[in-house]
Amino acid sequence: MLERLKPQPADAILHLMQAFRDDPRPGRIDLGVGVYKDAAGRTPVMAAVRRAERRIWEEEETKTYTSMAGDAAFLDAMRRMILGRTDGAAIATVGGTGALRQALDLVRGTTPEATVWLSAPTWPNHPALIDHAGLRRAEYRYLDPATGGIDLPGLMEDLGRVAPGDIVLLHGCCHNPTGANPTEEEWGIIAALLERAGAIPLIDLAYQGFGDGVEADAAATRRLAAQLPQAMIAASCSKSFGIYRERAGALLVLGGVRALVQDNLAALNRMTISFPPDHGARVVATILDDPGLNAEWRAELEAIRLGMIRTREALAGALTAACGTDRFAFVARHRGMFSRLGLPPAQVEALRRDHGVYMLGDSRINIAGLRAEDVPRLAEAVAATG
Numbered sequence: 001m002l003e004r005l006k007p008q009p010a011d012a013i014l015h016l017m018q019a020f021r022d023d024p025r026p027g028r029i030d031l032g033v034g035v036y037k038d039a040a041g042r043t044p045v046m047a048a049v050r051r052a053e054r055r056i057w058e059e060e061e062t063k064t065y066t067s068m069a070g071d072a073a074f075l076d077a078m079r080r081m082i083l084g085r086t087d088g089a090a091i092a093t094v095g096g097t098g099a100l101r102q103a104l105d106l107v108r109g110t111t112p113e114a115t116v117w118l119s120a121p122t123w124p125n126h127p128a129l130i131d132h133a134g135l136r137r138a139e140y141r142y143l144d145p146a147t148g149g150i151d152l153p154g155l156m157e158d159l160g161r162v163a164p165g166d167i168v169l170l171h172g173c174c175h176n177p178t179g180a181n182p183t184e185e186e187w188g189i190i191a192a193l194l195e196r197a198g199a200i201p202l203i204d205l206a207y208q209g210f211g212d213g214v215e216a217d218a219a220a221t222r223r224l225a226a227q228l229p230q231a232m233i234a235a236s237c238s239k240s241f242g243i244y245r246e247r248a249g250a251l252l253v254l255g256g257v258r259a260l261v262q263d264n265l266a267a268l269n270r271m272t273i274s275f276p277p278d279h280g281a282r283v284v285a286t287i288l289d290d291p292g293l294n295a296e297w298r299a300e301l302e303a304i305r306l307g308m309i310r311t312r313e314a315l316a317g318a319l320t321a322a323c324g325t326d327r328f329a330f331v332a333r334h335r336g337m338f339s340r341l342g343l344p345p346a347q348v349e350a351l352r353r354d355h356g357v358y359m360l361g362d363s364r365i366n367i368a369g370l371r372a373e374d375v376p377r378l379a380e381a382v383a384a385t386g
Helices: 012-022 047-059 072-083 095-110 125-132 152-159 184-197 216-227 258-272 279-289 291-323 345-355 372-385
Strands: 089-094 115-120 136-141 167-171 200-205 231-236 248-254 338-340 364-366
Touching: 047 279, 047 291, 072 089, 072 216, 072 231, 072 248, 072 279, 089 095, 089 258, 095 125, 095 200, 095 231, 095 248, 095 258, 115 125, 115 152, 125 136, 136 152, 152 184, 184 216, 200 216, 216 231, 248 258, 248 279, 279 291, 291 372, 345 372
Parallel strands: 115 136, 115 167, 167 200, 200 231
Antiparallel strands: 089 248, 231 248, 338 364
16 A cells, blocks of 8 residues: 555745755745744734633633534634624634635535636645545636736636536635735625626635734625525634634535534534544634633734735835836735735746745745845845846
């Protein structure tokens, strides 16, 4: 058996991280890592999380399992945060990736003939998960490289080929890797198209609160959930609560007979992880259910969000000044941790080789990994290699 194992492709982000660590040059800039970092280069523990953990440590009386679906208080809290209501079936998952995996397994078990449609580009793990599930996939145009915005005509043309029962994977906010998000009007057009086609949205909601605020970042998801008869939402708590290693996530499924859907979701957990992890989920529930902790968390998250917007504005201004063009103005309009600068691979390589600037080959950068003092040097490096 083991002699048939094949080498797995190298992970581009992990390879970039190792190259950055091996680079001895002072002042090098790491824009590839996919986690939030503060001005000191740390991924801090939120104060609200510390307070919630302390309360759990003092009050928790057992470490026994919760249920196959996960803690009910956590699932209700996630429904309220995402949907503003508590209907629909739900399970706790191992992070947002686990939620996506369970959603795809649900599709495979019910409509294996369905095609899963992905934005071009998308998070690299999306196609890998779909392939592993043995489902068909197709792409729809998303980013207009000329403007840095949404290619709505291309998107509409491609999704015009969606068949009834197909799955359309959408980023609820803060699109990864581009940072470009549909406007409210564009979301309405997309929702109407999916409704006409009889397609089911699978919404990846990994950055709620990182874009325009906790409520604003849920608006598109709520619209789709209200307008369409069926929807799936794969939610991650890693970024919004800064609890990456706790692997807290949830899959929400709307439509159908709730009890029947809930029973099938719990069975999916039973066949993969049996019982989901609870510590991170309990931290989230403790924060969301306590008015004081909730307010403290929202204030911390808002500071993170506004900090990224200030960095975006500073970088867009610095690139305009250094390059003598406003072609990078879209960086200030984008939201979330990521933007794709639209640089050719040769320039990305020159930035790494000659200036110690590390970004992915498609020129995706992590705005949250950029310190204020590095903004001018990054802009000058882009101008020097362009």
